[in-house]
Amino acid sequence: MRDPEVLACVRAALDHHEVRFGRASSMAPGRIFEIKRGPLPSGGALIVLHDVTAIGAAEKSRRDFIANVSHELRTPLTSIQGYVETLIEDPNPRPETTREFLGIILKMPPA
Numbered sequence: 001m002r003d004p005e006v007l008a009c010v011r012a013a014l015d016h017h018e019v020r021f022g023r024a025s026s027m028a029p030g031r032i033f034e035i036k037r038g039p040l041p042s043g044g045a046l047i048v049l050h051d052v053t054a055i056g057a058a059e060k061s062r063r064d065f066i067a068n069v070s071h072e073l074r075t076p077l078t079s080i081q082g083y084v085e086t087l088i089e090d091p092n093p094r095p096e097t098t099r100e101f102l103g104i105i106l107k108m109p110p111a
Contacts, residue, residue, distance in 0.1 A: 003024060005022070005023075005024035005035075006024050006035065006047065006049070008022075009022050009024070009035045009037045009047060010037065010045055010047055012037065013037035013038055013039055013045035013046075013047065014039065014044075014045050021034065021035065021036055021037075022034075022035045022037070023035065023052075024049070030053070031051060031053045032051070032052050032053050032056050033049045033050065033051055033052065034049070034050045034052045035047060035048070035049055035050075036048045036050070076108050076109070079108065080105050080108065083101040083102075083104060083105055084101075084105075086101065087101055
């Protein structure tokens with residue numbers, strides 16, 4: 001094994017004599033490995049690599065989904081807020097304008 005991140009984990013396990021965790025991404029391009037390492041009672045170290053690439057992709061998809069939903073909710077809410085502020089700030093709104101703005105708000109698609 002010549003991966004610098006994995007070798008650093010092995011050295012840390014041997015030097016510190018305790019269980020440690022880390023990540024490596026240079027071993028296989030496009031893949032992410034979680035590394036669990038710890039010393040063996042008889043000397044040496046045990047290194048376990050777990051491919052967490054799919055978990056990382058799922059987390060990214062979740063973050064993207066939440067960002068998209070948040071944006072989709074903000075857009076109609078901003079429009080509604082603009083119409084309501086216009087109606088509130090006008091001391092004597094015309095009934096036709098009030099009715100028109102409320103009709104627009106009512107027709108907005110639900111999020």
